[in-house]
Amino acid sequence: xxxxxxxxxxxxxxxxxxxxxxxxxxxxxxxxxxxxxxxxxxxxxxxxxxxxxxxxxxxxxxxxxxxxxxxxxxxxxxxxxxxxxxxxxxxxxxxxxxxxxxxxxxxxxxxxxxx
Amino acid sequence: xxxxxxxxxxxxxxxxxxxxxxxxxxxxxxxxxxxxxxxxxxxxxxxxxxxxxxxxxxxxxxxxxxxxxxxxxxxxxxxxxxxxxxxxxxxxxxxxxxxxxxxxxxxxxxxxxx
Numbered sequence: 146x147x148x149x150x151x152x153x154x155x156x157x158x159x160x161x162x163x164x165x166x167x168x169x170x171x172x173x174x175x176x177x178x179x180x181x182x183x184x185x186x187x188x189x190x191x192x193x194x195x196x197x198x199x200x201x202x203x204x205x206x207x208x209x210x211x212x213x214x215x216x217x218x219x220x221x222x223x224x225x226x227x228x229x230x231x232x233x234x235x236x237x238x239x240x241x242x243x244x245x246x247x248x249x250x251x252x253x254x255x256x257x258x259x260x
Numbered sequence: 261x262x263x264x265x266x267x268x269x270x271x272x273x274x275x276x277x278x279x280x281x282x283x284x285x286x287x288x289x290x291x292x293x294x295x296x297x298x299x300x301x302x303x304x305x306x307x308x309x310x311x312x313x314x315x316x317x318x319x320x321x322x323x324x325x326x327x328x329x330x331x332x333x334x335x336x337x338x339x340x341x342x343x344x345x346x347x348x349x350x351x352x353x354x355x356x357x358x359x360x361x362x363x364x365x366x367x368x369x370x371x372x373x374x
Binding site for chain 1: 264300301302303304305350352359360361362363364365366367368
């Protein structure tokens with residue numbers, strides 16, 4: 146069964162600090178991996194999208210890495226801000242058969258940034 | 261979020277009632293999706309539509325039905341609501357014109373079934 150597992154489930158950091166969120170997946174064949182940010186009470190918003198040929202992609206203070214061989218991804222947040230408090234969701238797109246493009250969502254990591 | 265709107269934003273209903281959640285988009289996308297989100301779980305696909313005449317079941321379609329009234333409108337119905345359908349519901353759209361096919365989400369509808 147295609148799965149996406151994220152760790153940790155929740156994380157508390159102080160403003161200005163860096164943090165790294167992890168994502169392991171078993172989706173195969175793999176098309177692309179996305180990281181979304183979901184603020185409380187809002188819909189998910191895309192941060193980065195990486196295909197199997199990309200191993201890093203940045204969006205401002207957010208940097209995602211991908212190791213397609215080990216099926217692992219990470220999202221690194223630099224110099225955290227209070228507005229970074231949100232749930233971060235790893236999403237993997239399937240590349241096979243009639244389910245091409247089907248997305249499998251992780252359960253999310255809830256990040257809380259304290260002043 | 262303004263490109264994809266959902267109504268209502270919050271709804272409380274009783275078991276057995278029929279409920280309709282509506283989604284409208286101004287992005288001009290052909291593809292539309294309905295997901296539900298439960299605490300501690302990833303979003304799960306209920307139904308999706310690749311154009312007005314195309315409707316497909318997702319992984320958890322039982323107890324739900326949809327209607328694609330126009331390119332810009334996609335409605336989700338709960339024919340007879342039950343308490344375990346209490347969840348956060350999201351509509352999403354995508355252009356379907358590239359391999360990546362990025363999805364854009366609405367703000368969500370919080371549904372409570374008593």
